[in-house]
Amino acid sequence: MSTVTEQAAEGRPAIDEPGPAAPRYQGSGILRQISVLSGRSLRVLRDPAMVLPGVLEPILMLTVFSQVFKSVSQTSAFPPGVSYIDFLLPAFLVTSAVSAGLKSGVALTTEMNNGIIARFRSMPIHTGSVLVGRSIADTALAGVNMLALLVAGALVFGFDPAGGFLGAAGCLAIAMALSWSLGWVFMAMSAWLRRPEALQPIGGILNLVLLFASNAFVPVEGLPGWLRTFASVNPMSQAITAARDLSMGEVDAGTLLAPLGICAVIVAITAPLAIRSFRRSA
Amino acid sequence: MKDGRTKDKHVDAVIEVAGLSKTFGSVAALDDVSLSVQKGSVLGLLGHNGAGKTTLVNILSTLLRPSRGRARVAGFDVVGDGVEVRRRIGLTGQYAAVDETLSGRDNLILIARLLGAGRAEAAARADELLEIFQLSDAARRRAKTYSGGMRRRLDLAASLVGRPDVLFLDEPTTGLDPVARRGLWQVVERLVKDGATVLLTTQYLDEADYLADSITVLAKGRIVASGTAEELKGRAGSRNVSVTLRTDEAVLRTTEVLRRSGLDPAPDDEDGLVLIVPVHDSTEIATVVRATDEAGADIAGLAYAEPTLDDVYMALNHSSAVR
Ligand SMILES: Nc1ncnc2c1ncn2[C@@H]1O[C@H](COP(=O)(O)OP(=O)(O)OP(=O)(O)O)[C@@H](O)[C@H]1O
Ligand SMILES: [Mg+2]
Numbered sequence: 001m002s003t004v005t006e007q008a009a010e011g012r013p014a015i016d017e018p019g020p021a022a023p024r025y026q027g028s029g030i031l032r033q034i035s036v037l038s039g040r041s042l043r044v045l046r047d048p049a050m051v052l053p054g055v056l057e058p059i060l061m062l063t064v065f066s067q068v069f070k071s072v073s074q075t076s077a078f079p080p081g082v083s084y085i086d087f088l089l090p091a092f093l094v095t096s097a098v099s100a101g102l103k104s105g106v107a108l109t110t111e112m113n114n115g116i117i118a119r120f121r122s123m124p125i126h127t128g129s130v131l132v133g134r135s136i137a138d139t140a141l142a143g144v145n146m147l148a149l150l151v152a153g154a155l156v157f158g159f160d161p162a163g164g165f166l167g168a169a170g171c172l173a174i175a176m177a178l179s180w181s182l183g184w185v186f187m188a189m190s191a192w193l194r195r196p197e198a199l200q201p202i203g204g205i206l207n208l209v210l211l212f213a214s215n216a217f218v219p220v221e222g223l224p225g226w227l228r229t230f231a232s233v234n235p236m237s238q239a240i241t242a243a244r245d246l247s248m249g250e251v252d253a254g255t256l257l258a259p260l261g262i263c264a265v266i267v268a269i270t271a272p273l274a275i276r277s278f279r280r281s282a
Numbered sequence: 283m284k285d286g287r288t289k290d291k292h293v294d295a296v297i298e299v300a301g302l303s304k305t306f307g308s309v310a311a312l313d314d315v316s317l318s319v320q321k322g323s324v325l326g327l328l329g330h331n332g333a334g335k336t337t338l339v340n341i342l343s344t345l346l347r348p349s350r351g352r353a354r355v356a357g358f359d360v361v362g363d364g365v366e367v368r369r370r371i372g373l374t375g376q377y378a379a380v381d382e383t384l385s386g387r388d389n390l391i392l393i394a395r396l397l398g399a400g401r402a403e404a405a406a407r408a409d410e411l412l413e414i415f416q417l418s419d420a421a422r423r424r425a426k427t428y429s430g431g432m433r434r435r436l437d438l439a440a441s442l443v444g445r446p447d448v449l450f451l452d453e454p455t456t457g458l459d460p461v462a463r464r465g466l467w468q469v470v471e472r473l474v475k476d477g478a479t480v481l482l483t484t485q486y487l488d489e490a491d492y493l494a495d496s497i498t499v500l501a502k503g504r505i506v507a508s509g510t511a512e513e514l515k516g517r518a519g520s521r522n523v524s525v526t527l528r529t530d531e532a533v534l535r536t537t538e539v540l541r542r543s544g545l546d547p548a549p550d551d552e553d554g555l556v557l558i559v560p561v562h563d564s565t566e567i568a569t570v571v572r573a574t575d576e577a578g579a580d581i582a583g584l585a586y587a588e589p590t591l592d593d594v595y596m597a598l599n600h601s602s603a604v605r
Contacts, residue, residue, distance in 0.1 A: 025394070025399050027397065027398045040384065050383075114377075118375055119379035123444075
């Protein structure tokens with residue numbers, strides 16, 4: 001060792017100036033941690049290749065669904081005087097929240113496995129900041145995708161809700177709240193399962209059940225008996241009904257606050273669970 | 283000094299591990315491991331796959347909780363005072379831990395910001411480290427596009443952002459080319475010279491030999507040997523001078539003279555013209571040369587060999603496998 005140190009010592013700049021010249025950083029507060037970490041996840045917005053698929057996918061799906069299920073609007077169970085796109089788009093916004101939430105969970109397991117999370121956990125920062133930062137960023141990204149869907153709906157598919165701009169904004173709020181709360185559900189699951197390949201199928205099944213056993217694509221009244229019972233208690237149906245009512249202009253405080261409240265309760269339960277099992281897992 | 287920091291007799295032991303065990307189900311990844319590392323020194327932790335190296339590093343960097351035993355880093359308990367420990371350590375894990383979606387520079391800025399640096403300060407620190415690790419040219423490229431070696435260097439840079447007192451390096455040079463390995467060794471030496479304490483795991487014996495002040499060999503979670511590289515080499519047997527002569531007669535005469543000077547030469551198994559002379563140190567090379575001269579023998583070849591750490595390692599692992 002000794003000979004080596006001598007040889008390496010000559011003529012190279014010091015890496016670290018010890019002593020007062022280079023004080024150790026003083027650590028950052030939890031708000032700074034959250035803003036830096038959510039900023040990290042939001043950087044994908046600068047990269048069109050990362051943003052476009054997320055924006056295009058729901059629009060593509062909307063195109064398919066609006067053509068395939070158009071005939072539903074001619075059935076008796078369908079509310080009279082409503083165009084199918086006005087019926088479909090609010091539901092579409094809400095359902096896109098499920099895949100957005102799932103994406104959060106999968107991204108978390110991926111990072112837990114590629115080591116960057118281990119680096120954060122070896123640093124003097126709160127474990128919760130990592131999850132809160134991701135939650136904020138992913139909800140914002142979901143909001144961007146949903147906004148794109150609304151704009152495309154209005155420009156291309158003739159989405160013209162009776163509730164007008166405010167109604168559409170209400171839909172967006174509900175959908176974002178749902179993606180925020182489902183994000184925590186999936187992050188809790190991923191902190192617990194820790195492997196993307198375990199999370200994907202569970203999330204996929206949950207996604208399917210929540211989506212199709214709901215009033216998203218057809219009115220509940222049009223479903224067979226047992227499915228109708230499930231669909232009417234499905235929380236997704238609740239959010240979709242609220243979003244529809246808002247876009248149809250049937251706005252009152254309750255319509256908006258009930259689903260937001262449910263989302264808040266879901267987060268209040270799952271966020272501590274997620275943070276706790278995240279802290280434990282290694 | 284903050285609460286919980288003890289100043290006892292081991293003032294200079296920056297890493298102290300006592301009776302540490304970790305079990306995963308029925309697997310004992312670590313079994314009653316005790317060691318200590320002095321301030322400003324390098325401990326090399328050697329072991330085969332599954333020996334428990336990563337488990338020890340993870341416990342010391344607070345990523346894992348021990349099943350039994352105690353560990354203190356920079357004076358703080360890794361279980362009770364995890365935050366204080368994390369303020370003082372840098373970790374380069376076995377697998378590079380960088381955000382692939384960010385550029386190398388943004389990775390380092392991210393870490394600096396999280397540690398409390400202001401924007402400008404963070405950028406300056408990032409540029410400084412990129413320079414040291416010769417990543418300046420690739421600074422603004424996404425880490426996803428980096429080669430394995432570049433990623434490893436970025437990872438090491440990231441663990442140095444906060445100027446840690448204690449650095450954990452888990453197989454830092456695995457996958458690096460020889461030039462990059464040397465470069466990394468020099469960086470580590472430099473850090474140690476500036477006062478850092480390093481615990482380094484490796485499967486490369488020459489790496490431990492080169493960098494470490496003391497070496498601990500792990501096998502199946504237990505410490506099977508520890509000491510300086512010299513001490514471990516001492517266990518594997520003596521140093522040898524091997525001298526090649528021209529004739530059988532010269533071999534005989536030289537053997538005789540060497541015996542008289544108190545050495546114990548033996549002919550090589552493979553080549554009868556080669557004499558192997560165990561010696562205590564390199565100064566006895568001269569004795570061997572003088573003996574050939576006295577015997578009037580012509581030297582065709584002369585070599586001096588230290589036992590390599592590989593010899594030690596093989597011997598130890600052989601005995602631990604038998605056990
Ligand atoms: N999370 C875990 N769950 C179960 N077993 C584990 C876990 N982590 C490590 N082990 C086991 O503990 C033992 C020690 O593993 P460890 O990763 O510490 O070895 P290592 O010396 O770092 O090996 P390598 O050189 O391959 O990196 C192995 O038998 C491993 O299978
Ligand atoms: Mg390992």
